[in-house]
Amino acid sequence: MTKVRYVDTDILIIGGGMAGSGAAWEARYWCRNCRIVLAEKANINRSGAVAMGLSAINTYMGLKCKENTVEDYVKYVRGDLMGIVREDLVYDYARHVDSTVHLFDEWGLPIWPEPKTGCYVREGKWQIMIHGESYKPIVAEAARKALGDENIFNRVMVTHLLKSPGNPNRVVGAIGFNVNDGTFYVFKAKATILAAGGGSQIYSLGPG
């Protein structure tokens, strides 16, 4: 007999990778009294595309040191992708990158410093070098502190979004199951953030 658990929440975050962890932090910063839950198909400490660690951060403007501007970056992406880009979206994520990297630095991610200039060591025009073995556990620690471990559902694979019966364009939650014991989960949420990454096993080496 399959067990069913109902979870009522204000904000549901689907996926506990870098995006989901960041969403958890951000949601808690802006809403102190909301109930925020996160469903992750593996363990948030080591899950998603950054689970194995990284050796560089591939996009960092360097606004602080006037190395690049956000507009330069949009130009670069447009050239790189032969013009087939939504420039507004590229601009939108690019302008937030620097402050996020500074936050990671504050949390303890070892970013290679450039002692002469006070900036970071560059590997390329947009890359900076890190000792990123624990990149994901560090970001996961921030997310876990933001939500509390009781609000993080590890090993829960979300399979469907729930839509409002009155308005098919409105998502009101999601359903999924625990991949270990098969417990069925019904999340009811006022707002749902989908941060679930790409398709499963499309690339042989990836979280899916």
Added chain:
Amino acid sequence: MPSYVIPAKCTGCGDCVNVCPSHIMKFTKSGIFGRKAYNAEPESCWECYNCVKHCPQGAVQIRGYMDFTPLGGAVEVYRDEKTNRVYWTIRYRNGTVKYFVFPIRTTPWGSIKPPQEYPEPLKEFLRTPYLSCEHEQLGGNKLGVELPRMKVPEVVKVEVRG
């Protein structure tokens, strides 16, 4: 090269099963030696090394499997959250062994200041283009976007006359 659990070293604690993002570290049926972990689907392993790093017994290696690359190369990792270092041992098939040490974190584990310990922002700041702490992290208004400072405004004293 996928992960391989050395059964004699494994105590069956389950740390690797808990952490594997591909959900392919499984337990064997409990035998006379108790349960053991094993990589149930080496072809789906994305070689993330998490099971290796999280095994307290050092029982997991990354290595070529006997039926595929029986050449004797292997990688072992020891990750220490007290000294914040990760130690790599690379064993080549000709017997060469190389060691590497890297830092993993510059602050103690558990030291992150959570978002709820920052002063609560005013609701109207949600309309600004900035994320949490962004204004401070960028060192002020560098992007040329008008933004109120992230401070709760002082209460204006109103003098009542007459």
